[in-house]
Amino acid sequence: MAQATETAALAVPKESPVKPDAVLKHAVLLLAVFVALVPTIYMVMTALKSDDEYTFNKIGFPHALVFDHFDVVLFQSPFFQWMGNSAILAGGSVLLSTVVSCLGSYAIARMQFAGRQLLFSMSVALMAIPPVVMVVPLFVLYTRLELISTYQGAILIYAGLITPFSVYLLTTFFRTLPKELFEAARMDGAGDFLILWRIVLPLSLPALLTLVVVNALYVWNDLLIAVLFLQDDAKRTLMAGISVFQGRYENQIPLVMAGMVIASAPMIILYVAFQKYFIRGLMAGAVK
Amino acid sequence: MEQTSRLKPYLYVAPLVALLLFVFGYPLVQIFEFSMKLIRGIDGPWIGFRNYELIFGQDLFWEAVRHNLQLLVAIPIMVAWSLLVSILLYDRLKGWKVYRILIFIPYILAIPIIAAIMKKMFQFNGPVNEALRWIGADFLALDWIGSSDYALWTVMLLIIWRESALGIILFLARLLNLDESLIEAARLDGANWWQRVRYVILPQMRVVIEFYVVVSVITILSSVFAYVYIMGGGRGGPGTSTMVVELYIFGAIVRQSLPGIASAVSVLLFLVSLLLIVPLFAVRRRANEEEVG
Numbered sequence: 001m002a003q004a005t006e007t008a009a010l011a012v013p014k015e016s017p018v019k020p021d022a023v024l025k026h027a028v029l030l031l032a033v034f035v036a037l038v039p040t041i042y043m044v045m046t047a048l049k050s051d052d053e054y055t056f057n058k059i060g061f062p063h064a065l066v067f068d069h070f071d072v073v074l075f076q077s078p079f080f081q082w083m084g085n086s087a088i089l090a091g092g093s094v095l096l097s098t099v100v101s102c103l104g105s106y107a108i109a110r111m112q113f114a115g116r117q118l119l120f121s122m123s124v125a126l127m128a129i130p131p132v133v134m135v136v137p138l139f140v141l142y143t144r145l146e147l148i149s150t151y152q153g154a155i156l157i158y159a160g161l162i163t164p165f166s167v168y169l170l171t172t173f174f175r176t177l178p179k180e181l182f183e184a185a186r187m188d189g190a191g192d193f194l195i196l197w198r199i200v201l202p203l204s205l206p207a208l209l210t211l212v213v214v215n216a217l218y219v220w221n222d223l224l225i226a227v228l229f230l231q232d233d234a235k236r237t238l239m240a241g242i243s244v245f246q247g248r249y250e251n252q253i254p255l256v257m258a259g260m261v262i263a264s265a266p267m268i269i270l271y272v273a274f275q276k277y278f279i280r281g282l283m284a285g286a287v288k
Numbered sequence: 289m290e291q292t293s294r295l296k297p298y299l300y301v302a303p304l305v306a307l308l309l310f311v312f313g314y315p316l317v318q319i320f321e322f323s324m325k326l327i328r329g330i331d332g333p334w335i336g337f338r339n340y341e342l343i344f345g346q347d348l349f350w351e352a353v354r355h356n357l358q359l360l361v362a363i364p365i366m367v368a369w370s371l372l373v374s375i376l377l378y379d380r381l382k383g384w385k386v387y388r389i390l391i392f393i394p395y396i397l398a399i400p401i402i403a404a405i406m407k408k409m410f411q412f413n414g415p416v417n418e419a420l421r422w423i424g425a426d427f428l429a430l431d432w433i434g435s436s437d438y439a440l441w442t443v444m445l446l447i448i449w450r451e452s453a454l455g456i457i458l459f460l461a462r463l464l465n466l467d468e469s470l471i472e473a474a475r476l477d478g479a480n481w482w483q484r485v486r487y488v489i490l491p492q493m494r495v496v497i498e499f500y501v502v503v504s505v506i507t508i509l510s511s512v513f514a515y516v517y518i519m520g521g522g523r524g525g526p527g528t529s530t531m532v533v534e535l536y537i538f539g540a541i542v543r544q545s546l547p548g549i550a551s552a553v554s555v556l557l558f559l560v561s562l563l564l565i566v567p568l569f570a571v572r573r574r575a576n577e578e579e580v581g
Contacts, residue, residue: 021481025376032373033390036453039405040393042415046408058415059422097307104304113297119305126312128565130510132534133558134311136541136550137318144330160311167304192296221398223514224534228542239400243518246404253408264401271396275389282395283457 047257054254069258079262082241088151089237090219093158094212101166106196109174120171126164135228149232157225162215173207174200213281238263322551339552351528352536355440359508362448363501370455375485378463395453403518406446407433436529443519443530455500462496495578499571506564510557533557
């Protein structure tokens with residue numbers, strides 16, 4: 001159909017101002033938007049229905065808005081505790097990984113030493129190893145050391161898993177900084193640590209922010225490590241909590257949806273606020 | 289003085305090396321050793337390749353492998369849908385930036401959240417079937433989640449729905465980098481929309497498509513745990529219809545406490561991911577070159 005209309009447009013050298021094919025294109029794009037948004041719309045609408053209403057009205061708008069489920073989720077379920085745990089893990093592991101990677105990447109990008117290229121290549125290759133391959137020995141080791149269900153144990157694993165990407169991103173970024181910058185600083189008598197702290201890091205702020213977005217999201221959204229290494233109720237992360245919550249209230253679907261609204265709210269708010277930034281970060285993360 | 293400056297690089301990389309050795313090095317060596325042992329608790333006797341023989345002779349393992357391979361069917365659909373939407377977005381119709389923001393939302397939502405929502409939507413008496421019956425498509429109102437014939441396909445729908453958002457954004461980023469004079473020249477030569485897409489735009493997108501395919505293959509073979517864990521109720525259900533390799537490893541270590549078996553499967557998955565590193569690096573290098581050039 002698009003073809004036919006285009007051929008018609010060809011007869012006239014200049015494209016006519018009214019383009020019927022634009023209507024078709026809008027229609028396809030609107031369909032794509034609809035498909036992308038349906039689960040979110042369903043989630044919000046269902047969360048506002050009473051259990052009774054949901055049994056006979058599954059796709060329509062709610063007749064009466066009911067906020068009870070949010071009350072249950074926020075004040076009678078450990079959602080805040082789960083979010084707190086996720087925040088501790090994301091914060092801790094991103095901090096640890098960033099410090100370690102900044103030091104390492106600076107050396108890889110700016111210093112001469114044996115094994116430099118090998119370290120970089122190995123680190124980049126590790127990005128392609130799925131985390132599930134590593135969990136068995138770590139689980140056995142952690143069981144023996146009683147590190148299961150401890151923040152420090154999980155933070156260490158998460159920090160390790162996100163570090164290859166950090167090294168890749170930071171090293172490539174550090175290499176793009178002009179050489180003169182370093183020479184000038186060295187002339188002024190600055191040592192390596194001072195150069196890294198005062199010159200390289202401030203210049204690397206965009207790269208560092210991308211890194212924090214990607215890595216924090218990875219840890220926040222992870223389920224595998226969370227269900228294996230944080231089994232204690234008090235240490236459960238948001239994603240592990242959700243999987244328990246949706247199973248426990250199997251038949252109270254509006255309640256489950258209220259939980260999902262609360263759980264997804266932070267990400268959706270951040271996305272709307274920092275939309276451009278998020279897309280860049282997520283692309284960089286997926287591309288690893 | 290000379291001594292310290294020669295040592296200095298090693299001080300900088302020491303924490304990095306230690307962290308990588310602990311989280312990657314130790315486990316990657318250990319899975320090979322564990323896979324040759326009959327482990328109860330933390331250690332056990334050496335049994336050679338018995339663990340491998342055991343899993344190769346087990347239907348459940350092959351079923352898990354088959355399910356991962358079956359999910360690869362999603363990739364052509366993801367590529368086609370992402371291409372269609374990204375090329376339409378590239379036409380930059382009125383409002384395209386708003387479309388773009390909304391179309392990326394599936395990739396913002398965490399997998400466990402979206403899997404929990406979809407699980408309710410696709411229930412036998414859920415809204416999807418209700419809508420299908422309402423439009424008269426009763427024959428399509430399947431037991432999406434509860435039937436072992438369809439459950440894996442429903443998981444695949446979810447994967448397509450979410451991972452396509454990434455494809456659209458990747459492809460669109462490439463499109464916005466294209467040399468527009470070529471497309472304009474084709475337009476002046478009288479090429480219609482389809483001809484411009486087929487002969488001018490698509491050939492220039494080859495590298496980014498290949499890249500997306502390789503990344504998606506890696507995702508589907510080794511990172512679908514969160515999808516199936518929620519959709520399949522933690523056990524790959526109904527029955528074993530959504531069992532995948534990652535879940536098999538998880539079950540072997542957590543439910544059966546058989547680190548030896550779990551490690552043998554980990555070794556196999558590790559070898560597969562090593563094989564995939566080669567094409568990944570090749571396409572990534574080419575994609576980066578394109579970015580520069």
